[in-house]
Amino acid sequence: MAPSRLRVSMIIPNRNHAALLPRSLGAMVRQKRQPDEIIVIDDASTDNSRETIRGFMAQLPQLRLLENPDRLGAIGSLNRGLHAATGDAVYFGAADDSTDPDFVSTVLGALEAHPSAGLACAEARLITEEGAFLGFRPVSMPLLREGYLSPAETAAMLRRLDNWILSVVTILRRDAVLRAGGFDETIGSFCDSFMTRRIALESGFVFVPKVLGTWYVQPESYSRSTSLNAELMAKLIAIAQDRVKAAEGAPFPPGYSQVFARRARFASGRLAATQPNFNPRLINALAQGSAFDNGILSLAAHLPPRLREIAALGWLTVRLRPTSLVRLVHSAALRRLRGPSDRVPG
Secondary structure (H helix, E strand, O other): OOOOOOOEEEEEEEOOOOOOHHHHHHHHHOOOOOOOEEEEEEOOOOOOHHHHHHOOOOOOOOEEEEEOOOOOHHHHHHHHHHHHOOOOEEEEOOOOOEEOOOHHHHHHHHHHHOOOOOEEEEEEEEEEOOOOEEEEEOOOOOOOOOEEEOHHHHHHHHOOOOOOOOHHHEEEEHHHHHHOOOOOHHHHHHHHHHHHHHHHHHHOEEEEEEEEEEEEEOOOOHHHHHHOOHHHHHHHHHHHHHHHHHOEOOOEOOOHHHHHHHHHHHHHHHHHHOOOOOOHHHHHHHHOOOHHHHHHHHHHOOOOHHHHHHHHHHHHHHHHOOOOHHHHHHHHHHHHHHOHHHHOOO
């Protein structure tokens, strides 16, 4: 029997991104399988965003514009879009990112092929606004061939690696998102990763090892600016850790709260270590390291830029053990075999 066809709603919050919206909405126009519904939530923009959005309605007749009279913020806007959506599946995008033409057909098709899965996700490339290629995400892929992991297999995988679900290349079942409670504003930039992990642990997920979207790195983005604020990150990590700990055993695996916090500290420290202004104290504060760690990072600061970044990332990896090194090597080898074409936006 053929898989049931799912209707997908693509949800994009926007705040003053008139200059970037043509990229994300243009990517919707180029989808080989058109989304059934596109909802853009404008969060009280003060630029010409709303005019830009309306300008795409002729090309995208399924496009709806929701206007927030007062600012709700990115998370509040995502929740508004979730509750307004009519699709069986939902995609939560960003005004400054884009998807490749095969994204909907491939990822939604994978979700349709696995009725038990709560979500399907793929790989993304990281690029600066200037066009410089930064790498791929996830760094370590959970599977090297397309496939479904059950809730039990997901729990086992989380003990070895993490951070494989990226919003820019993920489609979720709407009812699973609603059961998970949507986006929890109290945990800030962790709200999407917390929700998607929960769904994967409750329903399983499908991973497609193919690059199907572009994450454009914006220095002023909400998640990036949050991740470089040591005091705020420590607070958010503590709150998220408590949320995870309260759900250990169902659905999070026992002890995962400690692993989650350690990996979150690594992610923030890694981001700081790759900034042009190398700040050992900030890196150590984000990683919540010791005086000894600060000393090692201070020594690394005297190295040439590329070497100091490698040294800092190596030290953070040793201290915080964020992922399986074996899977990291396997993922890098697969990407090398596929060649450089994955680096170019679709």
